[in-house]
Each structure stands twice: as structure tokens, then as C-alpha cells.
Amino acid sequence: MTASVKLLGVQMDGQTRCAHYHQLRDVIALRHFCCDTYYPCHQCHAELAGHPAQVWPASRFDEPAVLCGVCGTELSVNEYRGAASCPHCQALFNPGCSAHAHLYFEF
Numbered sequence: 373m374t375a376s377v378k379l380l381g382v383q384m385d386g387q388t389r390c391a392h393y394h395q396l397r398d399v400i401a402l403r404h405f406c407c408d409t410y411y412p413c414h415q416c417h418a419e420l421a422g423h424p425a426q427v428w429p430a431s432r433f434d435e436p437a438v439l440c441g442v443c444g445t446e447l448s449v450n451e452y453r454g455a456a457s458c459p460h461c462q463a464l465f466n467p468g469c470s471a472h473a474h475l476y477f478e479f
Contacts, residue, residue, distance in 0.1 A: 377439065377446070378409040379409070379411075380410070380420050380421075381401070381411055381412040381413075381416045381420075382415070382420065384416070387399045387441040387442050388400060388410075388412045388439065388441025389441070390412035390415075392413050392416065396464075397465055398412070398466050398469075399463050399464075399465065399466075400412075400438055400441060400452075400465055400466075401438075401441060402428075403428065403436065403437040404421070404425055404426065404428075404476075405426045405428045405432075406424070406425055407423065410439045412441075414475045427477055427478045428476060428477050428478060430477070430478040433448060433477070434448050434449075434450055436448060437449050437452075437476075438452040440460065440461065441463075442458060442461050442463035443458060445458055445460040445461065453473075
């Protein structure tokens, strides 16, 4: 993980699992466009940020916006959307996260 990454979460473990999502595959954090900060989930952002969330704009889907909590690799939205696991460390991602994609990414 780069030193410039801002990462916050509620009861977050060392692999970005939080109080709301803490299954084995819940190992990503999402960079919120509104505050340039990674959060494990939308509920963590709602509890900690102090402002409404803004989705990541489609025009910027090629920029880093997803963080692998296992190895710290930053992925673009385009890279993440096509991956079942981290391309760097092969940690499996939770396929159920796609149900919440509209809370993070503009479509």
C-alpha cells in the first residue's frame, strides 16, 4: 500500500474487512470520489465521513479506485469490474460486492 493512501473503516482489520462486511472474501476498500479516501463499504463512509457519498465518475474508471486489502494493490474500476481476484496476489474478491456497485461507481 502506498503511503499516500487514506483508508478508514469501522472496526477494520488488517485486510479491510469491517464491522459491516467481514467474510473471508471481503478484502477490498473503495475510494470515494467525494473525499479521496478508501472505505471498506458504504456504511463505513456513512458513519465516518461526515458528508454524503459521491460515486466514482465513469469518465475516471481508468484511475485507481479499488484497494486490495490483502496486498495493497490499487486497481482501476475497469480492472476491478473484470476480476474475481486480485491480479497481483490472487486474493479472492467477494462476488456479492457487485450488488452494491451503484453505490460506488457511476453507471
